[in-house]
Amino acid sequence: MAQQYNIFWFRRDLRLNDNAGLFHALKEGKPVIPVFIFDRNILDDLQNKSDRRVSFIHNELSQIHEELCQMGSALKVYYGKPEKIWKEIISEFEINAVFTNHDYEPYALKRDNAIAEFLKSKSIAFHTYKDQVIFEKGEVLKGDGNPYTVFTPYSKRWKAALEDSFLKPYPNKKHFGNFASLEGEKIISLEEMKFKQVDWPVPDKKIKNKLIEEYGEQRNFPGIRGTSQLGVHLRFGTISVRALAKQAHGLGETFLNELIWRDFYHMILHHFPHVVGNAFRAKYDRIPWRTDEKAFEAWCKGETGYPMVDAGMRELNNTGYMHNRVRMVVASFLTKHLLIDWRKGEAYFAEHLNDFDLAANNGGWQWASGSGCDAAPYFRVFNPESQLKKFDKDLTYVGKWVPEFLNEVEYIKPIVEHKAARLRAIATYKEALAGAV
DNA sequence: TTTTGAGTTGTTCGA
DNA sequence: GTCGAACAACTCAAA
Numbered sequence: 442m443a444q445q446y447n448i449f450w451f452r453r454d455l456r457l458n459d460n461a462g463l464f465h466a467l468k469e470g471k472p473v474i475p476v477f478i479f480d481r482n483i484l485d486d487l488q489n490k491s492d493r494r495v496s497f498i499h500n501e502l503s504q505i506h507e508e509l510c511q512m513g514s515a516l517k518v519y520y521g522k523p524e525k526i527w528k529e530i531i532s533e534f535e536i537n538a539v540f541t542n543h544d545y546e547p548y549a550l551k552r553d554n555a556i557a558e559f560l561k562s563k564s565i566a567f568h569t570y571k572d573q574v575i576f577e578k579g580e581v582l583k584g585d586g587n588p589y590t591v592f593t594p595y596s597k598r599w600k601a602a603l604e605d606s607f608l609k610p611y612p613n614k615k616h617f618g619n620f621a622s623l624e625g626e627k628i629i630s631l632e633e634m635k636f637k638q639v640d641w642p643v644p645d646k647k648i649k650n651k652l653i654e655e656y657g658e659q660r661n662f663p664g665i666r667g668t669s670q671l672g673v674h675l676r677f678g679t680i681s682v683r684a685l686a687k688q689a690h691g692l693g694e695t696f697l698n699e700l701i702w703r704d705f706y707h708m709i710l711h712h713f714p715h716v717v718g719n720a721f722r723a724k725y726d727r728i729p730w731r732t733d734e735k736a737f738e739a740w741c742k743g744e745t746g747y748p749m750v751d752a753g754m755r756e757l758n759n760t761g762y763m764h765n766r767v768r769m770v771v772a773s774f775l776t777k778h779l780l781i782d783w784r785k786g787e788a789y790f791a792e793h794l795n796d797f798d799l800a801a802n803n804g805g806w807q808w809a810s811g812s813g814c815d816a817a818p819y820f821r822v823f824n825p826e827s828q829l830k831k832f833d834k835d836l837t838y839v840g841k842w843v844p845e846f847l848n849e850v851e852y853i854k855p856i857v858e859h860k861a862a863r864l865r866a867i868a869t870y871k872e873a874l875a876g877a878v
Numbered sequence: 879t880t881t882t883g884a885g886t887t888g889t890t891c892g893a
Numbered sequence: 894g895t896c897g898a899a900c901a902a903c904t905c906a907a908a
Binding site for chain 3: 589
């Protein structure tokens, strides 16, 4: 009888250590073939063939492949549509079971259901594990068994439920001997997939305790390095959220809260999938968003005349990253000052953010626009000028991205006047929401 | 069932 | 300059 294999399917968990699904695959004992699929359902939709995220993934996969090669194994990388690829894989190998980690986004759920169904029809087991969050879906619920929709009580329950054992790393290394022997495997190149290699400064995977301790006080100033910039690593699982939570636990409450927000929005997406494309609170879909292509374009390019907004958008366009404080400022500006649909901003971020995560991005935009669960009240309109005075007083950040603001006597004329735009936003929201159920 | 306190990140106005 | 109230009710969570 031919050799039977187990497969581990990497998706957004690109690491060999402390990886739940991979641990369970290796522990079983049968030789494990690690697999990654460059999914054409996703890649074909990406307009920008110099997408930093594709390069990032490719680079991380290459490192994993190299590490596996040193153990006499390899990473098998496929390119195509998952359903077709899985047919290929099962005709290539005799498979006992497939292991993978949970992926909660709507497309991923649909894909995994289809693959599970297909594998089942071939009598192949499909095992999935929690890996990218600390607590998922139904693990942190209200006393009555329903999901939370408010962050603070959720976070209290989350913290109360946390035990040290949940953050213990999976000892994958103990079972590395169980990787299948593979030879001569080569990873498909970016060029073969019509993508260009983009080298960009990937943030360090490790952060100092000091940053976590000072995070609460430093994170609001975009001119200093007060945030961890670990979003991209959490997005693709190149670090373990368990390890990060373990490091943060007891060191910095504010930092730990950010990880809890991440779990919170993943949980919300699971229980309230209508948030994709719709306001969490239906009545906010009554707001008559303005169609103003010129204003939207000015926002995208960072040419609104408000230096804090413009700096943020230019940072995003140039690096694929934007400081958290500034994300709120630009989101508030788009939805309130310009009265442009939050979904347009959400989509722009989705296209440009290296750390783009559907659940968190959607949650953030709905929070800013006021339409979300536990959102900012609609009359809370950020003043881009006071935000600048408060958080970038010496213009370190703005000067970096909008140098002409420092040098020129007159900067671009603001495309809307703050006071009038603020009043217009509040009045529009008020009228649209009045009397709604 | 009813009640009570609270709710990520703000701004403005007037005393 | 500083401080508190108003902004707008509404909904949530828990007792």
